[in-house]
Each structure stands twice: as C-alpha cells, then as structure tokens.
Amino acid sequence: MPSPYRAIFATPGTKGFTAAGLIGRMPLSMVGIGVLTMITELGGSYALAGGITATIALSAAAVGPQVSRLVDQHGQRRVLRPATLVAAASVTGLLIAAAQGWPSWTLFVFAVVAGCVPSVGSMVRARWTALFRDTPQLHTAYSFESIVDEVCFIVGPPLAATLSAGWFPEAGPVVAVVFLVAGVWWLTALTATEPKPHPRDEHSDLSSALRSPGLQVLVATFVATGAIFGSVDVATLAFAEEHGSKSLGGVFLAVWAFGSCLAGIVFGLLHFKGKAEPRWVVGISAMAVSMIPLLLAGNLPFLAVALFVSGLAIAPTMITTMALIEAHVPHAKLTEGMTWISTGLAVGIALGSSVTGWVVDAAGAQTGYVVSVSAGAAAAAVAFAGYRRLTRPAQGEEPATDGDGDSTERQHGDRVA
Numbered sequence: 001m002p003s004p005y006r007a008i009f010a011t012p013g014t015k016g017f018t019a020a021g022l023i024g025r026m027p028l029s030m031v032g033i034g035v036l037t038m039i040t041e042l043g044g045s046y047a048l049a050g051g052i053t054a055t056i057a058l059s060a061a062a063v064g065p066q067v068s069r070l071v072d073q074h075g076q077r078r079v080l081r082p083a084t085l086v087a088a089a090s091v092t093g094l095l096i097a098a099a100q101g102w103p104s105w106t107l108f109v110f111a112v113v114a115g116c117v118p119s120v121g122s123m124v125r126a127r128w129t130a131l132f133r134d135t136p137q138l139h140t141a142y143s144f145e146s147i148v149d150e151v152c153f154i155v156g157p158p159l160a161a162t163l164s165a166g167w168f169p170e171a172g173p174v175v176a177v178v179f180l181v182a183g184v185w186w187l188t189a190l191t192a193t194e195p196k197p198h199p200r201d202e203h204s205d206l207s208s209a210l211r212s213p214g215l216q217v218l219v220a221t222f223v224a225t226g227a228i229f230g231s232v233d234v235a236t237l238a239f240a241e242e243h244g245s246k247s248l249g250g251v252f253l254a255v256w257a258f259g260s261c262l263a264g265i266v267f268g269l270l271h272f273k274g275k276a277e278p279r280w281v282v283g284i285s286a287m288a289v290s291m292i293p294l295l296l297a298g299n300l301p302f303l304a305v306a307l308f309v310s311g312l313a314i315a316p317t318m319i320t321t322m323a324l325i326e327a328h329v330p331h332a333k334l335t336e337g338m339t340w341i342s343t344g345l346a347v348g349i350a351l352g353s354s355v356t357g358w359v360v361d362a363a364g365a366q367t368g369y370v371v372s373v374s375a376g377a378a379a380a381a382v383a384f385a386g387y388r389r390l391t392r393p394a395q396g397e398e399p400a401t402d403g404d405g406d407s408t409e410r411q412h413g414d415r416v417a
Contacts, residue, residue: 004140004269011131013193020190021124022148024183027117027176029156029257031056031091032230032353033250034172036237037164042098050234050357052094052111054350057230059115061346067118068339069209072332075197077188080118084184087117088177095170120183121149122338129326129334130195136271142322143268146315150264153257161237161250198332209337214328217386218321219344221284224382225317226348227375228291231356232256233349235294235368236307238360243300255304259311267316276323277390283317284383288376295369324390348375 009015032053039049070079090113097106128141160172188194209215236256237249272279290310297303321341329337352375356368 004137005144008128008132008137008141008144013190014128014131016190017124017127017187017193018144018148020183020186021120021145022151022183023179024120024187025124025148025152026156026179026183028121028149029153030160030172030176030179031114032233032349033157033237033253034160034164034176035094036234036353037161037172038095038098038169041164041169044098045361046234046238046357047361048104048357050353050355052107054230054354055108055111056114057226057346057350057353059112060117061115061343061350063115064117064119064346065209065336065339065343067116068122068335069333071118071123072198072335074199076123076194077191080123080184080188083116083118084181087114088181090114090116091173091177095173099170117180118184119339119342120180120187121145122335122342123187124148125322125338126195126335127193131193133326133331138326139271139319139323140268142319143264143315145322146264146318147261147268149318150257150261150311150315154254154261157233157253157257158250195335209329209333209340212328212337213389214324215337215340217382217389218324218328219340220386221379221382222321222341222344223348223351224375224379225284225287226345226350227352227355228287228348228372228379229345230349230352230354231368231371231375232291232294232307232352234353234356234360235365235372236303238365238368239297239303240300242365245300248300252300252304252307256307256311259308260314261311263312264315264319267319275391276320276327277387280317280320280324280390281383281387283313283320285380286313287317288380291369291372291376295366295373297366297369328390 009018035053035056036046036049039052040046067079067083090110094107094110094114096102097110125142125145128145129138132138132141156176160176163171163175164173233253236252240249240252287310290306290313293306294303294310297306322338325337325341326334352371356371359371360368
C-alpha cells in the first residue's frame, strides 16, 4: 500500500472500523442489482423491478438523513443497531412476498420500510473526520473511502447478480442483508473511534444541515448524478441480456467501478493546492461527457471499454465532494450532511432506474443510455449554475479547510445552520 495510505492506518482503531465499514457497505451495491435480478428471474418486468428499487431508494432518501441526524445527537451505536434490524426485517419481508407471489403492492410496502437502512459510508467517514480534521491525512482518508466504495461496486453487483441468477432468485438480497447486519454490529462495537455525539438542548440549533447553500448545490447535483448511476445499472443489465449474457451485466458494472477505483487510488496520492470547487466542477463535467460513448456502444466489448473509461471520473469527484461537505457543514451535523449526499444519490438512482426501466421495456436496452446522457447533462448544468453559491465567502468565522489541510477562502460562517 502506498505510504500516504499506510500513514492513516498507523492510528489505532482505523483498521477495525474500515473493515467493518467495508462489510456493512456491501449492501449499497448489492440490494439494487439483487432486487432487479430477483424480480426479473421470478417473471416480473424491468419496469416493476425498477419501480421497487426506486421505492427503496426514495425511502432511504427520506429516512436516511433523519437516522444520521439522530446519530449526530445520540451516537452511532444507540441509533444504528435498531435501524438496521428494521431494515433487515423489511427486506426479508420483501423477499418472502416476491417468492410467494404476493400482490405487487405488498412489495412496495416492504420497500418503503427498507429505506431506514443506515448510511454506513457516512458513519465511517465521520470517524475519519473526527481523527484527521483539518489535516492533509483527511484527503487521503476520504480517497481511501472512495476506493472502498468502488471495491463494493466491483464485488457487489456481480456477486448479487450471480447469486440470484445462478443459485436462487432471492440469494443476492439475502446475502446483502447478512453483510449489513454483520458490518453494522461490528462497527458499532468499536466505541473507541466513535465520534462524540452532540446532544441537543434548549440552546442547540435544531435546523437541518441542508440549510447550507453549499450543501444544497452539492445535493441537487448529486440527484442528477444518482440518475446516471441508476440508469447505467438498469440499461447495462438489459444490454447484457439482449446480447445473450445476462449474468455478465454485473461483471460489466464491476468494470465501471474498477475504473473509478483506479482513479481513486491515484487521486489519493496527490496533494492539491488551492480551492476544491473548480476540481469538483471539472469532475462533474467529465462524468457527463463520459456518458456519450455508452449510447454509441453496439456490442459487449465496446460497452466494457466505455464503462471503464467513464468510471475514471467517479471517485475523484466523490472525494472532492466529501471535502466540500466538511467545509460547508458544521461539525455537529457532519454525519447528517454526508448522508444528504447519499440522499441526493438515492433520489437520483430512484428516478434513473425507474425511468430507464420504462425506456428499456418500450424501446430497448441501448436507448436506456439516453437517460444516462440526459442525467449527465443535467448534473453539469446544476454544477455550473450553483458554482457561485459554493464559492461565496461568509462572514465572521475562521477559515475552513478544503479537506487537504489547506486554508481556503471559505469560512465556517458559510455553513448556514
């Protein structure tokens, strides 16, 4: 492992919560693909499968920030364990309903409750931030976390698709639930690195972290970014099936994640000077442009190459986004702020997967990538439109850092509470 990454793991406890976070984060990449594969294997349409995964994502978007807000107030252990049990029970109910052929509306009911699944990645990043706030190591830590995200997306989709297509339809989501419960229980057992909670009292600011203008821009942009992810997932699975290799759909999504993983490793070794905002806009724009070749893919090898190239823009953009959140959100609301990004992604994934499911059913898999291109254009448009809000200086507070340890013109006063 390169020395900057070795350095962050010299701190006691970091290896443990990183390993627990990896396990607990696997469902992030497995549940959507697992449910899609399960529903279609059981004879359902892509439209139904996309609707169910969209419902799970939208529910997570609504409930996730509230769970993280409670975590900021009461601590990870007290909140995450009961939330995880509820999520696991609801996913189990969804699987039983699908296997027994219950009415479609029952699937959506269970999908709604499944949205209380905690954002494990935000919990791990909050621990890194508590350890390395305002130091260069935080950039490396955020980079490593993006690499972990991509490892999950390299392993998770093919694992879920292979289990559900080759073993039994419910196998992918079942394994995802096991990972979730095991990872959260391990993570919350590691109390030494758990960030200190910030209980509310009569003098506390009870407003949401989303009141920050900068965070609003990031979340709005990531709604469109999530639509990219959701549309590519559905279109790629359908494209592989149309070309006679449905089981390769998850492998192709892993290739996409592998490109992002490699870019994240390199990005974490770099030390940037100056403001993070321009790098963020460039990253969003690169993701948008990289969607165009997917629309032109006429065969599986071309699609694999196009997915790999498009993945190169993902991790660097995510890393920079986390640095911007740390600068725009108060410390007492950091976990909530990070979860709002996940919420934006979840809403976008819901929209992207649902719309793409209808498009694929109506016009074929390759046409589904039109949704990906459109979502990329929307993400770039929002990023450019909101750039001034991200860079607007605030008054009356000490300078913040950009996540690399460098002082910037941003100030904590820009964190509207």
